[in-house]
Amino acid sequence: xxxxxxxxxxxxxxxxxxxxxxxxxxxxxxxxxxxxxxxxxxxxxxxxxxxxxxxxxxxxxxxxxxxxxxxxxxxxxxxxxxxxxxxxxxxxxxxxxx
Amino acid sequence: xxxxxxxxxxxxxxxxxxxxxxxxxxxxxxxxxxxxxxxxxxxxxxxxxxxxxxxxxxxxxxxxxxxxxxxxxxxxxxxxxxxxxxxxxxxxxxxxxxxxxxxxxxxxxxxxxxxxxxxxxxxxxxxxxxxxxxxxxxxxxxxxxxxxxxxxxxxxxxxxxxxxxxxxxx
Numbered sequence: 598x599x600x601x602x603x604x605x606x607x608x609x610x611x612x613x614x615x616x617x618x619x620x621x622x623x624x625x626x627x628x629x630x631x632x633x634x635x636x637x638x639x640x641x642x643x644x645x646x647x648x649x650x651x652x653x654x655x656x657x658x659x660x661x662x663x664x665x666x667x668x669x670x671x672x673x674x675x676x677x678x679x680x681x682x683x684x685x686x687x688x689x690x691x692x693x694x695x
Numbered sequence: 696x697x698x699x700x701x702x703x704x705x706x707x708x709x710x711x712x713x714x715x716x717x718x719x720x721x722x723x724x725x726x727x728x729x730x731x732x733x734x735x736x737x738x739x740x741x742x743x744x745x746x747x748x749x750x751x752x753x754x755x756x757x758x759x760x761x762x763x764x765x766x767x768x769x770x771x772x773x774x775x776x777x778x779x780x781x782x783x784x785x786x787x788x789x790x791x792x793x794x795x796x797x798x799x800x801x802x803x804x805x806x807x808x809x810x811x812x813x814x815x816x817x818x819x820x821x822x823x824x825x826x827x828x829x830x831x832x833x834x835x836x837x838x839x840x841x842x843x844x845x846x847x848x849x850x851x852x853x854x855x856x857x858x859x860x861x862x863x864x865x
Contacts, residue, residue: 600777607775611768613814620776620813627805628778630854637852667704668781668804678783679734682707691852692708694803694824 630695631665638662643689650684657681658688665693699823700726700756700793702786702802703734708825708849710743714841717832719752722799728756728792731785756792765791769810769817779806794820801828803851826853830861839863 598606601621608615639662647658657674661681664670671678685692699722701709706727709715718725727744732755735741747753770787773779782790782804790807793800797819800807808824811817823831825845833841842863846852858865 604772604776607772611771613768613772613816615772615815616813620809623809623812624776624778627809630856631805641850666780668783668786671783672781677734677736679703679707679740680736682704683737683740686708686711686848686850689850691850692803693852693854694826695805695854695857 627695631693634665634691634693635663637693638665638690641689641691643687646688650688654680654684658684658690661685661690667692696721696799697723698726699799699801700728700789702789702800702804702807703727703731705801705803705825706744707740708803708851709828710740712845712848714844718828721828721831722801724752724754725801726754726756726789726792726798728758728785728788730758730788734785758788762788762791762795765795765816769814772814773806773810779809780804782806790817790820790822794818799823825849825851826857826861839865 601617604620605617642662647655650658653674654676657670657676660670660673661667667678667681667685671681709718735744744753748755766784766787769791770782770784773782786802786804786807790800794817799821801823803824808822811820811822829838829841829845842853843865
């Protein structure tokens with residue numbers, strides 16, 4: 598089953614009316630635009646600050662550098678998005694808005 | 696826009712911005728779903744949120760079942776789509792609430808913008824990110840200064856493409 602078919606099936610199950618073509622196109626465009634984000638975050642982050650943080654925050658910040666996704670890191674580590682966002686600012690990890 | 700619903704991360708970034716009070720020139724009141732409040736742990740953010748609530752600038756929305764149902768559907772679709780940044784329950788709730796009432800939703804997460812363009816249930820909602828807000832607030836050289844200050848204060852970076860579209864050269 599292709600990604601498009603999977604998303605269309607999920608939308609049907611959820612009872613959502615979705616313009617599949619524009620949705621997939623937007624996702625593809627977003628993936629392209631955010632591709633350089635990880636390198637930017639690695640380069641700009643304050644690694645001394647990150648290494649100085651206690652666990653599990655240190656690992657969470659490293660994960661944030663790699664993924665750039667606060668909500669994902671929050672879900673995986675159990676650290677609140679608000680704490681992560683405040684720590685992200687302190688650690689100078691760029692949040693790329695595309 | 697006299698009212699807007701905000702995601703917690705965007706609100707935190709704006710509260711870190713030296714010109715943070717300017718957001719209220721655009722939206723007289725910012726609505727924050729009550730489901731987002733337990734996310735607030737930092738004393739600095741909590742005290743500012745309490746002060747804004749006291750001044751009537753920030754309104755904490757109650758949790759309602761029928762918004763929750765729509766939020767769950769949005770949450771499931773976005774988080775099942777590879778390539779889309781994750782959305783959490785409070786953000787999905789805020790987006791569903793904004794759509795239901797036809798008021799703007801403020802977030803720096805790209806997923807709600809993508810969803811709002813393609814889902815019929817979200818047709819009523821306009822999603823703005825921080826750069827959209829800065830463009831609405833400032834013009835010309837003041838916009839450029841504000842963007843630089845915002846990026847410095849919050850470590851939010853705007854893509855070159857978005858800056859070009861906004862007419863900002865850094």
